[in-house]
Amino acid sequence: MTLEISRTLVDAILEQSRVEYPDECCGVILGAIGSDKALRHKPMINAAHSPTFYEFDPKDLLALYREVDDNDEEIVVIYHSHTETEAYPSRTDIAYAGEPGAHYVLVSTRKEIATTPEFRSFRIIDGLVTEEPVTILE
């Protein structure tokens, strides 16, 4: 279990987290069904507009799933940012994680340890969090 992702996509997610700060940002990366390849970036609107919560708008969510189905894609990565805390799934992240097949990516915009941007990936299945290595393709 490793997440392989291009430098361009990593940078795009980190940039989105900075632009949307102080709110959490969120989005998905899609890939061909069954491929586990994170290729097509789709930033989503955080309907909660909150520094401590994110939620895809229910209408956007349905449109996303329809699009994914129509394109024979799957949601490979679901990401969001933490604004002031570690890039590690919070209790609510774990409670609401509904895609057992997805890589849950967390980034953080907290300032105190900003030397290297935090970009981490997890599986969240039945309340169990497993961190996995991230391979960035240059």
Add this chain to the structure above:
Amino acid sequence: MAIEVRIPTILRPYTKDQKTVAAEGTTLALIISDLDANFAGMGERLLEDGALRRFINIYINDEDVRFLGGLEAPIKDGDSITILPAVAGG
């Protein structure tokens, strides 16, 4: 009248991995009780204290059931229902 219900990945263990199942009922509440009768445990995943769970989205055709009367939303022949877990967290 059988209504098509699309089941998200996380609930497919209840439906033996079927992506879509058929359910009977003229309101969403009746559809959910029919689902629960055929796929034990499903009701619990959709309802909490008799109300729709906050972080489960259910749509009739393209519309969120919260705007259609919730559990009392009427279902008619030819409608299709989609269940999606919210993508949310803190």
